[in-house]
Amino acid sequence: MSLIQLLRVTKEYRLGRTTVHALRGIDLSFERGEFAALWGPSGSGKSSLLNLVGLVDVPTSGRVILDGRDTAGLDDGERAGLRNRQIGIVFQSFNLISVLTALENVMLPLTLAGTSSATARHAALLRLGQVGLEGQAHQRPDQLSGGQRQRVAIARALVTDPLVVIADEPTANLDAATGHQIIELMRSLNRSQSVTFVFSTHDPRLLDAVDRLIRISDGRIVDAKEAAA
Amino acid sequence: MISLTIALRSVWKNRRRSLATLLSIAVGFTAINLFSGYIQDTYTGLRRTAIHYEGLGHVTLAKPGFFERGGVNPAKYIISRDELQRLRRLIEAQPEVQLTTPLLGVSGLVSNGKISTIFIADGEEPESSARLRALPGEDRIWQQDSLDPRRSSSGLVSTGLAALLGVEAGGSATLLSTTLEGQTNALDLDVLGTWDTGNSATNDKLLRLPLDYVQRLLDTEGASRLVVLLHPEASADAFRARLAPLLKEAGIEAEMRTWEELSVFYRQVKNLFDLIFLFLFTIVFIVVLMGIVNTLTMSVMERVREIGTLRAIGMRRTGILRLFALEGGVLGLLGCAAGVAFTFAIGSIINGSGLAYTPPSSSSPVPLTVAIRPVQMLVLMGLLSFVSMLAACIPARRAAQLEIVDALGHV
Numbered sequence: 001m002s003l004i005q006l007l008r009v010t011k012e013y014r015l016g017r018t019t020v021h022a023l024r025g026i027d028l029s030f031e032r033g034e035f036a037a038l039w040g041p042s043g044s045g046k047s048s049l050l051n052l053v054g055l056v057d058v059p060t061s062g063r064v065i066l067d068g069r070d071t072a073g074l075d076d077g078e079r080a081g082l083r084n085r086q087i088g089i090v091f092q093s094f095n096l097i098s099v100l101t102a103l104e105n106v107m108l109p110l111t112l113a114g115t116s117s118a119t120a121r122h123a124a125l126l127r128l129g130q131v132g133l134e135g136q137a138h139q140r141p142d143q144l145s146g147g148q149r150q151r152v153a154i155a156r157a158l159v160t161d162p163l164v165v166i167a168d169e170p171t172a173n174l175d176a177a178t179g180h181q182i183i184e185l186m187r188s189l190n191r192s193q194s195v196t197f198v199f200s201t202h203d204p205r206l207l208d209a210v211d212r213l214i215r216i217s218d219g220r221i222v223d224a225k226e227a228a229a
Numbered sequence: 230m231i232s233l234t235i236a237l238r239s240v241w242k243n244r245r246r247s248l249a250t251l252l253s254i255a256v257g258f259t260a261i262n263l264f265s266g267y268i269q270d271t272y273t274g275l276r277r278t279a280i281h282y283e284g285l286g287h288v289t290l291a292k293p294g295f296f297e298r299g300g301v302n303p304a305k306y307i308i309s310r311d312e313l314q315r316l317r318r319l320i321e322a323q324p325e326v327q328l329t330t331p332l333l334g335v336s337g338l339v340s341n342g343k344i345s346t347i348f349i350a351d352g353e354e355p356e357s358s359a360r361l362r363a364l365p366g367e368d369r370i371w372q373q374d375s376l377d378p379r380r381s382s383s384g385l386v387s388t389g390l391a392a393l394l395g396v397e398a399g400g401s402a403t404l405l406s407t408t409l410e411g412q413t414n415a416l417d418l419d420v421l422g423t424w425d426t427g428n429s430a431t432n433d434k435l436l437r438l439p440l441d442y443v444q445r446l447l448d449t450e451g452a453s454r455l456v457v458l459l460h461p462e463a464s465a466d467a468f469r470a471r472l473a474p475l476l477k478e479a480g481i482e483a484e485m486r487t488w489e490e491l492s493v494f495y496r497q498v499k500n501l502f503d504l505i506f507l508f509l510f511t512i513v514f515i516v517v518l519m520g521i522v523n524t525l526t527m528s529v530m531e532r533v534r535e536i537g538t539l540r541a542i543g544m545r546r547t548g549i550l551r552l553f554a555l556e557g558g559v560l561g562l563l564g565c566a567a568g569v570a571f572t573f574a575i576g577s578i579i580n581g582s583g584l585a586y587t588p589p590s591s592s593s594p595v596p597l598t599v600a601i602r603p604v605q606m607l608v609l610m611g612l613l614s615f616v617s618m619l620a621a622c623i624p625a626r627r628a629a630q631l632e633i634v635d636a637l638g639h640v
Contacts, residue, residue, distance in 0.1 A: 056541050056633040077545050084543020091637070095538040099238035104231070111231045112543045156542070 001068055002029035003163055003196060004053055009062030011048045011219075022048040024219040026062070030164070030198055035190045038200040039207060040216035046200035047168050049216065053198060054087050054166045055079050067163055084113050088157025090167035090199070094149040096141040096156075102128065102148075103137040106155045113160065120159075127155035131185060147178035154185065158195065167199035171206060183209050232548065236555040240563070243528065247560060250524045254564025257513035258613060259571040262606055264509055266576060266599035268502040274595065275499075278427065279492040281364050284332070284351065286456035287465040288472075289491060290316065290483045299453060303334065304409035307451040312481070316455055319479055323472065325463035330357035331452035333443045337406030339418075339436065341394040348390065348404065350436035352443025352452075361458050376421065381439050383419035389433030391423040398422045404436075408448035416446050428494070465489070517564075517613055521557045521620035529553065529628045536628050537636025546629040553628060557621025561614035569606055576601045 011023040023045050030036060030053075038046040051057035052064050055071060064071045066086065071079070083089075088109075096105045103124055110120035128134050131151040141149055150170060157165045167186070171179030183206050189195050207213055215223040240247045279285050291299065295306040308316065308331075317329045333352035338345045355376035362375070377383055386396060396402055400420045408414050418438070426432045444450060459468055465487040476483055489495060529536070536549055544552075576599045584597040 051634055054541070056637070080540065080543050080545045083541060089541050091538070091541075093534075095534060095541075095637070097235065097535060097538065099235055099242055104234070108231060108539075109542050112548065117230070 002065075003032045003034075003067060004030040004198075005063075005065040006049075006052065007063045007065070009049075009052060009059045009064065011045075011052065011057070012060045021219050023052075023059070026219075026221060028214065028221060030196065032163075032196055033190070033194040034212060035187060035197045035210055036199075036212040036214060037207060037210040038198070038214050038216055039202065041202060044216045045219040046202075046216055048219075050166050050168050050198065050200055053164070054089050055083050056089070084109055085160055086163045088160065088162040088165035090150070090153050090157050090165060090170045092169040092172045094141070094146070094153045094173070096149055096152055098141050101138050101140055102133060102144065102152045102155075105141070105152055106159050109156060109160045123159055124155070127159045128152070130158070130189065131155045145178075146174050147181060150174060150178075150182050151185065154182070154189075158189065162195075164196040164198060167197065169200055169202070171201065171203060179203065179206070232552045232555050233559075235552060236559050239528065239532075239556055240559050243524075246524055246527065247563075250520045250560050251564040251567055253520045254517050254561060254613065254617070255567035255571055257516050258565050258568025258609065259575065261506075261510055261513055261609060262568065262572040262601075263575060263579075263599050264506060265605065266572075266601055267597075268506060269600040269602065270598045271502065272495075272499060273600070275492075275495045276488070277364060279488045279495050280458070281362050282427065283492065284330075284353070284358065284361055284456060285488040285491050286330070286361060287459040287463070287488055288457045288469055289486050289488075290320075290455045290457065291453060291486075293482055293484045295453065296484060296486055299334075303447075303453060304449075306453060307409065307449055308453065308455065310450040313452055313455065315479070316481055316483065319475065319481070320455070320457055320472070323468070323475075325459045325468055327458045327460055328357050328360055330354050330361050330456050330458075331440060332454045332456060333440055333447065333449070333452045334454070335406055335438070335443045335447060337404060337446075339390070339394065340403045340405065341396055341400075342403070344394055345405075346390070346393055347434060348436050349431075349434050350384070350438045350443065352438050352440040354440045361456065376437060376439055378439075380419065380421065381441050382417065383421040384439065384442065385437040386420055386423050387432045387435040388423045388425045389429075390435065391420070393433055396420050404438075404446060406446050408446075410448065412448070414446055414448065416442065418442070514616065517561070517616055518620045521560060521617045522623050524560065525553055525557055525621045526624040526627075528556065529624045533628075533631065533636050536631055537633050537638075540631075540633045541637065549629040550622060550625045553625030554618045554621045557625075558614050558618040560621075561617025562610070564617075565610040565613050569610070572606065573601060 006026050006028045009023055009026040010021070013020045013022055026049065038049060040046050048057070052059055055066070066082065071082070074082070097108065100108065103121070106124035106127055107120040110123060111117070125134065125137060128137050131154055133148060133151050133155065136144060136148060141152070144152065171182055174182060186197050186199070187209050190197050201207070214221060280287060292306040292308060299306045313331055320326055320329050331354055335352060336347065336349045339348040353376060355378040359375040376385065386394070386402070391397060394402060398420055402418050402420060403415055404418050405413065405415045426435050440452065459465065469485045469487060472485065539549065580598050585594040586597050587594045
């Protein structure tokens, strides 16, 4: 059974009097341990698709099945619980909580899940170590570089041992070298810990690193093939 | 815990804006406390005035109907000597009672031989009356003299009346009234001294006379009221409730009024001050409410992406509500804490300044003081902090209702 299945998924937005068809009948699945990229130009529907996979949005029609569970009909609290425990999210602009230290940011999902402070701290330090930031644990986001912030965001996404980590253009706000390092980091975590990664990008330089490349255009999948990683 | 951490640090991060809100809460809190302290001090002073100086005691007993119609038909409501003795024995046996003292009201004309004017007086039992009027602790508002039990034809004249008649201690006057049977009667009075009633409405009318003098003037052996002074910690209402069945059991018909019911002036002042306090409290309440709503609305607008992020990583809508409610509560609590410091500082300055003022209808200045009451401050602190939390829920609700996708895309 696939880890994530999208069945005939559509997503429409109202923009004034116009209806924008962001996704037009997507059928797609992701397997455990995949390292997949959604690729396409701006406005092609990559972010909309990731939002549905990450349960931060609901489809206009169709079904999203996560680990065998149909997510249609879940109430807001249940969706929040699933996002907290089973999905890690990495944002384009890092989205760290500015008043918390790197360690507290990484602890946050566990704290929200009700994990004890000591356990959350231990797990967060472990993840910070894996992204090479054990020395910056007590620094606030504004004291970190862009690359370091994204590493903290990755550590935060991984700290609950989620089924899948989704990343919406994780390298868009980083220079090329740092962006490459971030992709390498995600790749190594995928290989060493079998973490499933699904991320979007329109940076052609990053496409060589992925197992599977899904090309989207105008809300439709135009090509989904195994890449030669 | 993490919500509290975020709330505290967000307040600190926006410290300039937070400070403005804190100050408005602190000033409001201080204003409420100082005004409340002032009126509480005033109530305490008025209470002591009513119980001791006006001689109302805690509870006054009279024949049923006296308080409504006693003035037009005093003979009907006279408590006879025997009834008075029974009543006093019964009441003085109660543990919360300090003393009882009978009064006999009289009014008429007082003359110095050339000028006549009206007077109002209560005939008092000099010994028990003096004990009733002795204040617990020092009294800074007035000084008083007592009647002399050895001189049954001497009395005290209010300073305004004494000035009107041109009499002073050692002088004399003549009192003219009617007996309970309706006969005109007159008696000479030796002026023992003068005293200031503390109230301009009564300072040119009042006399204090010995009970047996008034009994001779009215040709009776009874009294019209019996005043009961309780121990300071006793409740007048509770005592009245406890005494009523005992009186019924003893076959004594009597009506009871507490000092608060009899002191019209106290009630008027209290009603006025309570209204002003309510007005002030409402203004402060609105200022606090608007300050918090305004501050947190700005905070929500600046932190839309943060809200989206928190929701995306699993915080529920209630968690967002709690986060901003805590932030409001923190602002309220810190504002009140600053208010406590302001209240102590300003209250101490006022109490130590020796300022005095003459209140309306008072004939002499009274010290301006404010009571500083920590328990009341704690209650107010809790209340305003709670109000701040509630006020924060208005913008917090808006924040919690944001769609995650919209919040994350907010610039």
